[in-house]
Amino acid sequence: MSDSLTSNDFDAIVIGAGNAGLTAATALQRGGAKTLLLERHNIPGGCATSFVRGEFEFEVALHQLSGLGTEDKPFIMRKIFGELGVMDKVEFVQEHELYRMAVKDEFDITLPASWTGIRNVLIENFPAEEAGIKTFMTLCEQVTMESFMGLPMARKMNSEEMLMKNCKNYAEHGLRDAKSVLDEHFESEQLKTLLAAYWCYLGMPPKDINFCDLAVMLYAYGVFKPWHIKGGSQALSSALLESFLEAGGEVRFNCSVERIVTDQSGDKPTVKGIVTEFGEEISTGQVISNASTVVTFGDLLDTPVMPEGISKDFKSRDIGTSAFCLYLGMDKTPEQLGIKNASTFLSQTMDEELMHDTMSTMNPPVATMLTCYNVDDPSFAPPGKSQISLLCLQYGSVWEDIPVEKYAETKYAFAEHLLNQAEEFFPGFRASIEEVEVATPLTMMRYLNTPGGAIYGFQQNPEDGPLHRPRYDDVNGLHIAGSWQGMGGFQPTYMVGTSTAQAIVKKLKKQRSAEAAKKEMGVANV
Amino acid sequence: MSNSNELLKNIVGYWDGVERKQAREQVGTDFSEQKGKTASDIAKLHPKRLQLTVSEIFQDTPSTKTFRLVQSKQSLVNKPLPPFQAGQYINLYTTIDGVETARPYAISSCPTHREYYDLTVKIVDGGFVTNYLLGDEVKVGQEFSSTSPMGTFYHNPIFHGDDLVFLAGGSGGAPARSMIESALNRDSNINFHLVYGNSYENDVIFQDTFRELADKYDNFQLSEVISRPTEGYEGLTGHLSKELITELTGDASSKTFYICGPTPFNDYCVEQLKALGVEDKRMRIECNGPPKKPSCLDGWPEVVSEVDEVTVTVKGRGQFVAQAGEPLLNSLERNGYTVENACRSGECSLCRVKVLSGEVFNPPESLLRKSDKDFGWVHSCVAFPTTDIEILY
CATH class of the missing domain: 3.10.20.30 (Beta-grasp domain)
Incomplete structure (x- = not known):
């Protein structure tokens, strides 16, 4: 890409090659903006990465990719990946179950990855609740559709009539807490717990999440299926980088950003460029930060004080959860281990608030999640073996005060709790371990550079969604793309990177044609 | 924005959210007290670079020296270095004849003494960096930079068990010393057997240390094996064959083996252990540089x-x-x-x-x-x- 849209070194600089950084950089470069991507680690992906131990390549973070849809019934991510030029560079693997949830002494039910299949399994297990199941599932579908179609349209038109006509269900239930909606539909605590299992993809218990978020997850995974990627999420990260390079983008690894430089003479600071850890200053008018907002505004932005709007927003935020994760290479097949589903939620209790409270302690977790990647795709492990991630959510703050010399023994001791739970549900589990790597919230912090090792950004309380939190515009040319200004997880971060980039490309092109027009006028005047 | 807010008020729960958000604004922090905290928390365990100074040099054997490294910064000298798991290495950066390069060396000292890291370096034929380090140029007071400790060769209590055998060859004695000493210090349930192969009986790294440990601890056994003995040498001789391993350590199937030495040594040991039916998960092999041929x-x-x-x-x-x-x-x-x-x-x-x-x-x-x-x-x-x-x- 020889010609650029601006007179800067780069039209845009992307800080961080996580999901949103990669999709932003790729969309920018493919959209004609000369883009530099800077990554402090040696590999693209952020969370969406892998590492090799012995014969195993471990998936770090992706449990179920949403939003892809099937070839017959494609959904938005298929379109986005197509536009980013990666559909022919990766292979997706469909999972056949939504999840198995097993609560000790209560129930053990597996939901298939099919909307009618889910309904049938629920009715079969909870026949007395048939009516509620049907109403609830219809509501999930309506709220999902409305949140993707009717709501954005009504907001764009600022029309109350459209809102009440096309988003009636969303308006009535979307922003209610998920627990109250479940309570309204069902008697059985078991059924409610089973349907709320996905709360752990958000990090807050059902009483503290918006119903629309749970509804969208259930409907989207149920209808558009959960997916893995062959080679893990790293393969998609590497494919995005490949597409970015093919389009002429420039990338630097092992290069962190020290400072975002602004011109502070106007009402608002305006981005002028960045300074790398090696002291090199590079000019640009657009910086897309995939780093956490806390680091971006607190550590990188060069203004003497934090912009007021940011400071105000931060004051009503809390750092979200991190995770404690065991990456396990097993010397047995999933069948030999007794693992039949890719995603399993294991729990000692149905009390989600207890589960959430435990996340702020070093107590044994009462709920864990086990993902076995090669149930649906044997290539995730060598023949006869299997790859598993066993994790619990946990806030990073409980790890920050552990003396460094106690760190290793503390992490091994905590790992025992998770292994004990797995052993309870899958006898013989522990004896099959061939490789294991333990990641604590501090490990997440090290690799993600997030406060508290947060994996989903800020806490996702009901008032932290996009309706309550407009995008930051306190610094001209500085854009946040990632989980810190929106939702965490794969689909949301891929999407926010793309949409941020599209808006910038549009703006830059408009600016350039305005300048070109001005020049022409100037010439005409002479 | 205000118009949009008016619209959103029609959504049940929206206004409650606005009020909760406003209430949080009154009591929350803008995280300015966290400035730099993420970076400093990470650096406590894994700083990107360490600045180290040679504080002592020990000539261990004719072919081997140990360099004791402490923090360079005056205010940090004799202050603890980042923690490590015994068996891990640091990558030591150096400039030789204008070429910036680096080599990884296992830390041979024990994690319980973190005011220094000992690096034990054995001469390698034609070794660009070892020749420099073992020559006369490197003196007490010289500074180096390095990575923080890293690597996956260490005792993992989750699945290694406590019946452990270390098959060390030559410089493999360096991580062996750290791992064995720290395991014995830490956990009396561990049984450790070091089978230590060397070419020459006058060139055995940490010979005295290992012998003293063997005297002191009932749960540590030491077997020294010499492949090129002088005439009249009375100890064990030859290679670490499956017969010798069985004779020395008994039933191999339930033990975990650590293997560290020159690459041909590692390959040979793995072959012998496989012949004894030792499963992959019971063999932990330390990598040892690029292939020579x-x-x-x-x-x-x-x-x-x-x-x-x-x-x-x-x-x-x-x-x-x-x-x-x-x-x-x-x-x-x-x-x-x-x-x-x-x-x-x-x-x-x-x-x-x-x-x-x-x-x-x-x-x-x-x-x-x-x-x-x-x-x-x-x-x-x-x-x-x-x-x-x-x-x-």
């Missing part, structure tokens, strides 16, 4: 000789001539290109570069990801250019 390995193109010259082009930066048999990282460094690196054995992946055109030989040491293979990324420390290549990093 890559052309002898499967997959090396027949028409290429190790001394063939190839042109390496670094996209947008320049080009140089290198030999096919030399690891790409080494020739890059010799030609002034700095590439992040640490294990220099194909494992840690810090030295990834992308091959844009041409062919590179990746030996089995190179633990590439599936997508690395798909998109042409290689670990330059163990990658051998067998044709002219263009790379990006």
Whole structure:
């Protein structure tokens, strides 16, 4: 890409090659903006990465990719990946179950990855609740559709009539807490717990999440299926980088950003460029930060004080959860281990608030999640073996005060709790371990550079969604793309990177044609 | 914004959210007290670089010296260095004859003494860095920078059990010393047996230390084996064959074996243990540099000789001539290109570069990801250019 849209070194600089950084950089470069991507680690992906131990390549973070849809019934991510030029560079693997949830002494039910299949399994297990199941599932579908179609349209038109006509269900239930909606539909605590299992993809218990978020997850995974990627999420990260390079983008690894430089003479600071850890200053008018907002505004932005709007927003935020994760290479097949589903939620209790409270302690977790990647795709492990991630959510703050010399023994001791739970549900589990790597919230912090090792950004309380939190515009040319200004997880971060980039490309092109027009006028005047 | 708010008020729960948000604004923090905290929390465990000074040098054996390294900064001298798990290494950066390079060395001291790291270095024939370190140039007071401790060769209590055997060859005594001493200090349930193979009986690293430990601890057994004994040597001789391993350690099937020595030593031990039916998960092998003779390995193109010259082009930066048999990282460094690196054995992946055109030989040491293979990324420390290549990093 020889010609650029601006007179800067780069039209845009992307800080961080996580999901949103990669999709932003790729969309920018493919959209004609000369883009530099800077990554402090040696590999693209952020969370969406892998590492090799012995014969195993471990998936770090992706449990179920949403939003892809099937070839017959494609959904938005298929379109986005197509536009980013990666559909022919990766292979997706469909999972056949939504999840198995097993609560000790209560129930053990597996939901298939099919909307009618889910309904049938629920009715079969909870026949007395048939009516509620049907109403609830219809509501999930309506709220999902409305949140993707009717709501954005009504907001764009600022029309109350459209809102009440096309988003009636969303308006009535979307922003209610998920627990109250479940309570309204069902008697059985078991059924409610089973349907709320996905709360752990958000990090807050059902009483503290918006119903629309749970509804969208259930409907989207149920209808558009959960997916893995062959080679893990790293393969998609590497494919995005490949597409970015093919389009002429420039990338630097092992290069962190020290400072975002602004011109502070106007009402608002305006981005002028960045300074790398090696002291090199590079000019640009657009910086897309995939780093956490806390680091971006607190550590990188060069203004003497934090912009007021940011400071105000931060004051009503809390750092979200991190995770404690065991990456396990097993010397047995999933069948030999007794693992039949890719995603399993294991729990000692149905009390989600207890589960959430435990996340702020070093107590044994009462709920864990086990993902076995090669149930649906044997290539995730060598023949006869299997790859598993066993994790619990946990806030990073409980790890920050552990003396460094106690760190290793503390992490091994905590790992025992998770292994004990797995052993309870899958006898013989522990004896099959061939490789294991333990990641604590501090490990997440090290690799993600997030406060508290947060994996989903800020806490996702009901008032932290996009309706309550407009995008930051306190610094001209500085854009946040990632989980810190929106939702965490794969689909949301891929999407926010793309949409941020599209808006910038549009703006830059408009600016350039305005300048070109001005020049022409100037010439005409002479 | 206000109009939009008016609209959103029609959504049940929206206004409650606004009020909760406003209430939180009154009591919350803008995290300004956290400025720099994430970076400093990370640096407590894993600083990117350490600045170290040689405080003492010990001549262990005719072929081996131990360098004791303390923090360089005056205010930090004798303050604890970052913690490590016994068996881990640091990558030591150095500039020799104008070439910036580095080598990983296992820490031979115990994690309980963190005011220093001991690096025990044994001479290697033709070794560019070992020759420099063991020569007269490096003196007390010299400064080095290094990575923080890293590596996956250590006792993992989750699945290694407590019946442990260390098969060490030569310089493998360095991590063995740290692992064994710290295990014995820490956990009386552990039973450790060191089978230590060396070429010459007068060149056994930490011989006295190991013998003292064997006297002191009932749960530590030491077997010294010499492969090139002088006449009249009365101890064990030969190689660490399966017969010898069985004779010394008994039933091998339930033990975990740590293997660390020169690559041929490691390969031989693994072969012997496999013959004894030891499962993969019970063998932990420390990687040990790039292959010395890559052309002898499967997959090396027949028409290429190790001394063939190839042109390496670094996209947008320049080009140089290198030999096919030399690891790409080494020739890059010799030609002034700095590439992040640490294990220099194909494992840690810090030295990834992308091959844009041409062919590179990746030996089995190179633990590439599936997508690395798909998109042409290689670990330059163990990658051998067998044709002219263009790379990006």
